[in-house]
Amino acid sequence: MPSRADILAFIAREREALGGKAHGKIGKREIARAFNIRGADKIALKRLLKDLESEGAIERRRKTLHKQGLLPAIVLADVTARDRDGDLLAAPAEWDIAQGPAPKILLTIRARTNSRSGAPAPAPGDRALIRVEPLPGAEPGEPTYAGRVVKLLPRSKAQLLGIFRASMGGGGRIVPIDKKNVNRGELSVGPGDEGAAGDGDLVSVEILRTGRLGLPAAKVRERLGALDNEKAISLIALHSHRIPHVFRPDALVEAERARPDSMAHREDWRAIQLLTIDPADAKDHDDAVHAERDPDPANPGGYILRVAIADVAAYVTPGGALDSEARERGNSVYFPDRVVPMLPERISNDLCSLRPNEDRPALAAKLIIAADGHKLSHGFHRVMMRSAAKLSYTQAQTLIDAAPGAATESLMSVLVPLYEAYAALKTARDKRGPLDLDLPERKILLDDKGAVKAVVTPPRLDSHRLIEEFMILANVAAAETLEAKQQAFIYRVHDEPSIEKINNLAEFLASIGLKFNKGQVLRAAQFNGILGRVKGTDNEHLVNEVVLRTQAQAEYAVDNYGHFGLNLRRYAHFTSPIRRYADLIVHRALILALNLGPDGLPVSANKELAEIAAAISAAERRAMAAERETSDRLIAAHLADQIGATFEGRISGASSAGLFVKLDGTGADGFIPAAMLGDDYFRHDAARHALIGSRTGQMHRLGDVVTVRLVEAAPLAGALRFELLKESTPRHTRSKAAKGQRSARRGKLGVSDTLPSRAKASKR
Structure with missing residues (x-):
């Protein structure tokens, strides 16, 4: 019998080989044929595959097996950095953070090929189409894929975006608006380095130096447009995501x-x-x-x-x-x-x-x-x-x-x-x-x-x-x-949910008294049965949200695994x-x-x-x-003059840092830091999609109706910060985990753990 590592490596190799074909199947029959498994040994193989599936190591798409979380055979990726050995690392250009941290790709460079063809070697900051293959036995935090550049795309430097604020006598400051860079604080622009930028313009900048004292120095690379009204706010999203918007x-x-x-x-x-x-x-x-x-x-x-x-x-x-x-x-x-x-x-x-x-x-x-x-x-x-x-x-x-x-x-x-x-x-x-x-x-x-x-x-x-x-x-x-x-x-393909997400859903549904029969073959009708059972109840909105988050993301592929x-x-x-x-x-x-x-x-x-x-x-x-992001910024601008106003909404997410709230009516997303929830230490229960007080057992859960006060609005970051006033739904009973526990010491939790930056506040 092959080992688990042998099977995972075989699936990865075959998926890579089939990357360019519209039809291709890797199932139990193909694995048995590859390893010459016959007779009664096929029963043992079936048990081994079932174990791998239940552990989340592989997933089943219809009757085809795939290694869990496998990237497509060819992925659009950004070359991000070099590791300690000088090897290049890359990451998918677009990644849904709900799936966890983006996987790292270790690039292999064929020096001879590059020198003979005259093609430039990739470097940090490049974007490329990369053929990837899983790396078996990767340690946590290490690259999980090996990759080879198929095509290097035209180089486009990463942009730090901000609003230019002019100073008397020339120069000025940059107020960053990119969510990834807003924590840097303001940047200083010296006289003559502002280019054609005027006060209030959206600009991309190059950082010249950083020091221990004073603001980092920057130079305006390009004036991207005026932001003197909300109608220009989509410029931020266009440039931060490098979306081509001017035809050649x-x-x-x-x-x-x-x-x-x-x-x-x-x-x-x-x-x-x-x-x-x-x-x-x-x-x-x-x-x-x-x-x-x-x-x-x-x-x-x-x-x-x-x-x-x-x-x-x-x-x-x-x-x-x-x-x-x-x-x-x-x-x-x-x-x-x-x-x-x-x-x-x-x-x-x-x-x-x-x-x-x-x-x-x-x-x-x-x-x-x-x-x-x-x-x-x-x-x-x-x-x-x-x-x-x-x-x-x-x-x-x-x-x-x-x-x-x-x-x-x-x-x-x-x-x-x-x-x-x-x-x-x-x-x-x-x-x-x-x-x-x-x-x-x-x-x-x-x-x-x-x-x-x-x-x-x-x-x-x-x-x-x-x-x-x-x-x-x-x-x-x-x-x-x-x-x-x-x-x-x-x-156009849409995979069935992973085993891990299904197990999390089943655990969540059990917490509200619902049973989810997973069955041998997962079908959309099983989710519809759950949705039908909660229709018209207090849990309807909650369950719809959780079922949505259980689903995979649709994509385009040459390999068909159905919708x-x-x-x-x-x-x-x-x-x-x-x-x-x-x-x-x-x-x-x-x-x-x-x-x-x-x-x-x-x-x-x-x-x-x-x-x-x-x-x-x-x-x-x-x-x-x-x-x-553009919708977030527009609505944050709309609410910016309503600081102190109260709103009704629902809890739309929970993390160890706090609660995310979606307002009724506008659908605006905002954040309540855990430190503002009361005199208790709140721990995150991922299965229940909730924050639970360790001392009181008080539970704030996804879908709960709440009344909040708007404390802060940052339109250019698309961020809103709220204060919880009350929950309009009955409070949840104290959790079993909280009973008998001593109060957690607040001193263990620093400000950075409980109060995320304004830039992160509006994102789940």
Whole structure:
């Protein structure tokens, strides 16, 4: 029998070898074959694998085994430092801190190869695509991966961002705003080192020297923009996350030269009454839908659905300037005050926007569904279409809910079949049982000056769900078609929760009297059962939050392990190539696989798909972080003049340092230091998501309703600090762990342990 280390090393090697392939499986059968395990020994192997899984050393994705927490075979990473031996260390460029500390990667450099090719060797501060392999037996704090640079990306120095405050006679000071650097304190800028910066400008700086006395000296490297109103606050997120937001001249020239596409290689769908349904403030419209009764007597009560998507591939040539720009950006980024598009407006808001009564090229899915909503067949077509109407979600819902008038009769003839088909799809969705979390999303509305006017929770309408179900069905059809054609592409995948997170969830649910039956195969329906049991109870919000935190993060990959949240075996992003590069890759793959024209995915691109998947996954996480931080800063600015005011909210997190609170209404996140919770020593109970008083047993737990007073607001850091006034929910009973314990000595806990910096206060 192989040892545990042998099995883990084998899984890691095989995953690395399969990194560039769309299909690949490593399960018990493959391990048995590799180590020549036969007969009764397979039972012992099964027990060994089960032990490794229960310990969290490996995880099971469907029937495939993966080493727990394994990075993708190729990851976008930053070269961070050198170790004591002079070897380079790297870390993933974007990492969800909820997963714990980012893993360290030890880089191996092939000196001969670099000298022969003339390629520069990586150095701290570089960003690169790195092929990684787990290091077995790594000690805590040591690198857990070995890595080899696949591609060194253009060098971009790390920026320390701040606000320049001018002094009389020249020079001034820098007030850092980057959350990672705010603890440095202010920096001094000497006369002549301020460059073109004016008072109140956002700047990036270079630190010249630090000493034991006085402020560190710095020099302004670049003036990034004026921050004289809230409308410019998203500049901070753009620059701190290095999000490209100015199109290169060659990309703009290529976009302006583009002309409307012809009918070549296209079917004529202009007579079909497709329509777009989007948010009221949408500037581009890249998807259109249509439904009609299926006349086929073999499909009684069934429907023919059409989902037409703007044909971006017709205008963005592989390897061209627009393609390079879109690949680097990865996706569009949406802030309350601006949108940073993946493609220039000439493409996204003009040539590829499905405007009413204008001819537009599209790549379309034609889907046949039965009366119960399950898909019978599908096909993809390259078409020329003409949208019959443009509706907002609210308009569509209002029309379908109201009695039709003469003016809307023709529109209703298009809308009614759509909603009938949605009813059938909803039946299939309910039977499939995707994860059904109830966590409303808030939207920040700004006034003309860019200040926060209101924070609203838009209603969730059937029109939203209709478009969502149509898009999911088209995405599934795209993945199925490409698999059937054995065409390499990029999947949208969502792994099932790790064993460690499931065990933590089960322990938490047990603390509130709920049992979680994990079973042999984990399914989203098991979580839905728990959510259904707490619906309408005091624990509903709490359990929804904890179940959300149990889930893995969705990503892009060439290796398919399904979409756990949607409960789908195969899934791809097909429906928005204007704002996601992954969708453009899928479009090109379909064009190539189905011979729909000359602008399909180049065959040479198959080798790059793993690299592209890693890069756009990191870009997606980068965009999410930037959007979240900008919202935090805007709301902190909105509340800055309400110091001393009281608010109602809920505890949204707990750590050894204190409690995180989310306010009702605005959804603002803030922090209560543990030192301000009362005359007790509060210890963190991770399983219960709570702080518990060691002497009193008083418990402050995730989801509890609280009344707080705003003590401090730091808009540029997006941070709020609160004081707890009272809990509106009944206090939790004293924990068993607190009974009989002596009061912990407060002297053991220093200020740095109980009072985190302002920069950390608004983050979980």
